[in-house]
Amino acid sequence: MTDTVHPEGYELPLYVALAQPPLFFGLPRELGILALVLTLLITLGLRMWLLGISSGIALHAICVALTRRDSYWLHVFRAHLKQPTFLDW
Secondary structure, rough: OOOOOOOOOOOOOOOOHHHOOOOOOEEEHHHHHHHHHHHHHHHHHHHOOOHHHHHHHHHHHHHHHHHHHHOOOOHHHHHHOOOOOOOOH
């Protein structure tokens, strides 16, 4: 590999916000809103406070761990679901 030398004035800083997707409490925005709505549905709608809050915290922790590993996993999963199946039994 050769070390390329750039002319003066042709280097720009790359900000982290331009390279990462927007996150909502550490999750992709769609998934964060979905997790929040599911938690509120169980907690307030079904009136199961302990189950709703604990499942919401667990869901949030799992999704944050997946997002830290790969921030585009939700887009890849959505594209995977759109692919047709070739081996129908």
